[in-house]
Amino acid sequence: MARRDSIMQKPKNARGALRRLLSMLGPFKWMIAGVTVLCLVSNLLSLYGPTLVGQAMNEVKLGEGRVDLEKVTSIALKMLACYLTSSLLTVAIHTIMVNVSRRFARSMRQKVFDKLMTLPVGYFDRHQAGDIISRVNYDIDVISTCMSTDVVSIVASTVTVVGSLVMMLLLSPLLSLVTLFSVPTAILYTSRMRKKTQPRYRKRSKCYGEMNGFVEEMLAGQKTIQSYAYEDCAEARFDQVNTNAAEAYWDADRLGVTIGPTMGFINNTSLSLIALFGSVLLILQSIDLGKISSFVLYSRKFSGPINEIANIVNELFSALAAAERVFGLLDEEEEPADAPKAVALTDVAGNVSLEHVAFGYDPGVPIIHDLSLQADAGKLIAIVGPTGAGKTTIINLLMRFYDVDSGRIAVDGTDIREATRRSLRSAYAMVLQDTWLFRGTIFDNIAYGRPEATMDEVVAAAKAAHIHAFIMRLPDGYQTEISEDGGNISKGQKQLLTIARAMLYNARMLILDEATSNVDVGTERRIQRAMRDLMRDKTCFVIAHRLSTIQNADRILVVNQGDVVEQGTHETLMAQKGFYHKLYAAQFE
């Protein structure tokens, strides 16, 4: 059976990754050096054991009535001391290594997380959450496990192999010739088997993966399958997937299960050869029984690690590949730092102006070509356009999630690139369509933007958002825990909670995404009222879906295929009979 189902993953630049990994180990270097020494001592001690056994055997072989019991006792005491120290050292080594590796993993996780906090928003648009998380979870785990087990094993195995070999040579160079058979055979055999089994294990994983995917898909659609009486077809298709998985398992493990017995065979054969030649040497009186005893014990010790080392090399490479993936993330370009002389915006009035703004997500592919807009304090700017037209781009620019390519955006006359991000962003309240709540109490979720808020302020915000009555009906009121996806409250109520959050935040400018898909009608009305209250006296940028908002807007930006194609009030735009006119006709008539 393959250990940890290890499938060899090759790092692209093993040496580079290793060097960088080692440099990160800096704070732990003394501990690691200490462990290496302990490891050496412990293994040498346990290697010394068989020699002591040999000495004892030489006393014993004299036979009936002639054994020097005192000498044997003193040898036995030495053995005991040897083994006890060795075991204690082993425990110490493991403890230290687990400690080092887990603390290293923790610091690496924190590094990755800190990094994520500094990455531009665009990074998260381009990468799947699952992929990022697997680096924190799986990749770092691989590295840490490799550190805690493999580093020790590699020292231990090397010491054992080399030590045993030296001891065997010392005991009897002639008998050591047997290892000329067993060692190369074992190494050749394991490497050949590895080559043969690896593609099969890989195929097995692939088949299992396909089966998991299929099962997940079918069970998610179970109700649909029942509705269309598709069960027989589904089962026939599953049979194929199931057969593939079973065959791949058979194919891989049929071969995998021969490795253990064959290694056993090699060991037993070498034992037999030692016995045979040992006996001959014994008869020729060129060796004594004690030496044979020690030799047998060393040869037993010797065989295990060879298999082990091959495994470890594999895991080491997997760990380096994992480290490379983590480093890849750590090397991502960060959100550029605030300008050196950046000012903090204070007492923002809410006058926003865009002057000849051009922007594209990919360099050289502009989406917004030339956008100018004056939004005075308290005005309502509606952004309309078909789904996927790029309405959020404007919001990304306003909040400086992205910087403009040319032109400028100013708040109260200050170019936002010359303001600190923190002060700029805190000048906006924001309610997005993907309502974001985290696991925590309702109170914490509402007060997220202003952690110092008092209970009274939070309640006031909740009342203003028309969600207070609902909260009071929950078992623990404001202290009720909500689960991460807000599973225990409905979509509409989630939206009201984020509105309450924005209410409490009370900034001079507001960014609002109005879309309310699949919210029930009663809540919808409450949301509308709450949003209207929220918008009062603020400079508002609203991704609008409602006729009332659009008609009341001071300015409408019409977005299509990324760019702002028309701009004006409802009346002027309708009179233009352009894209807005068509859009309006399709949506609202």
Added chain:
Amino acid sequence: MKFLWTYLRKYARRMGGVMSIKLGGTILELLIPYVLEHLLDHEVPAVQNGGSIAPVILWGLFMVGLAFLTRTMNVTANRLSVRTAKEATYELRRDLFHSALGLSGSQMDRVGLPSLISRMTSDSYNVQSFIQSTQTIGIRAPIMLLGGIGITLVMDAGLASILCIMAPIMIALVVFISRKGIPLYDRVQRGMDDVVRIMRENITGIRVVKALSREEHERGRFAGASDETARRDIKAGFIMALPGPIVTLFLNVGLTLVVLIGARRVHSGDIQPGVILAFLTYFNMILMGVMGLNRIFMMMSKANASAGRIQTVVETEDDLPLLLESEAAKPSRDGMIVFDHVSFSYLPDEEKYIQDESRFAGQQRQKCLDDLDFTIPKGGSLGIIGATGSGKTSIINLLMRFYDPQGGTVYIDGKDVRCQDRQALRRRFGVVFQNDVIFADTIRENIVFGRALDDEQMKAAASDAMASGFIERYEDTYDHKAVIAGANFSGGQKQRLLIARSLAAHPDILVLDDASSALDYRTDAALRKAIREHHGDATTIVIAQRVSSIMALDAILVLEEGRAIGYGTHEELLKSCPFYREIYETQMGEVS
């Protein structure tokens, strides 16, 4: 375990064979050190006393022969056990999948989709590796242990008693520590889940975090969870690092004792020196036996839990039995679909089993439908509108018999649904559920969906569903493949494919649950026209959030908390139902 046996019974003979071969192989392996002892203690002195060397060589070759036989037998047994595991698991998964597909709505709610998936996958792998390894290590480990002890007993009972005392203590210690360690790892796993959760929260909410400049706060939150996990991990790692050195220590102490006591016994002439050497070899085997047993115990407890979880699904009994005509209720009036004073709630007495994730669990746990009474004539149409959780989808669930109501009766075509064959009943439907599934298959297969439909029928359905336009823009048209969950289509394209699926077989009853919410107004209007013209004879139910999707239907049912608070045509409702009027006005934008 009893449950697993039903799958293994037919392999009983093969498994018996495997175990006998394994037994033989292990015994042969145990003999090797015995021969070694014999060689050194008896044959070598014989040669030294002037005998022939031939027996020494013969015994040596005999050892090699034993080693070879051992290997052959072990390989044979291992392979056979892999084959048994393969075949039994295949059948187990087949039955499990069959049962999973057949679960009723409330059974599905109880198990939950994520759990059902893990039963199909990781649980079945656990069982598979258990079946494989019990036959191999399961025999080998105890034989190594018992055989090792047995042979040493025969060689010299006095020395063997050291083993007899040491072995049980060793086993007990190892098992005890492992048992202690496993819950610790559960705690580590839970800690890691927290770490991942916070990470995920921050990735999905990065805009909010940045907009509110809470990066520092989030760093602290993450560090807290991460530190806690590391602390737990270190503790678990420490406990789990103990068994190895402890076993080695015991073994070595035993070894020392053998030397010490053995020397005395050689001195007193009770044993030959070679016996000690053989003992030292047997010690290693016993050690392997102990470790193997520990592995088996761990695997067994894991496999036992997995088999139990699989069993509950496979042995689930149908909770929606087919009633005989005589047991069924008789309708009091005519109509294609009749709801006769129907009341219903999800899992009325099993609240505690409810799992949050289950996809089809209704949001409202109290009465979902309360004394609902309506009729749709053959070929008629009904629109249903109401808030989330008002019971709209529950009506479909009862109609297609995913659940049975607690009160009242649902009739289709004049017959109680409970006395109609479920598959035959459902075949009369064409249905699109809320958030329905596009399967990772060709567009053709997604529309035809295993039914005997020809290309013409499929294309007609696609055209009625306003889908042929975008399908035919693909180079491979109807052979274009959808990826999992249809992620390569837009929301509107998915809905049109689903509608095509529902129309393709010209069903008697057409059910569209929030099926056109992502379509723009024009497409929606064209779709309604096509359904009216080409599927006018179908009895139709449309559930929608938008008044415009249902206002032209024969009748509209307005639901609030499971009760009908309005029923009639659009015009009638505007007059009689204030709630409906309010919805209409809100959506048409005339907010007061």
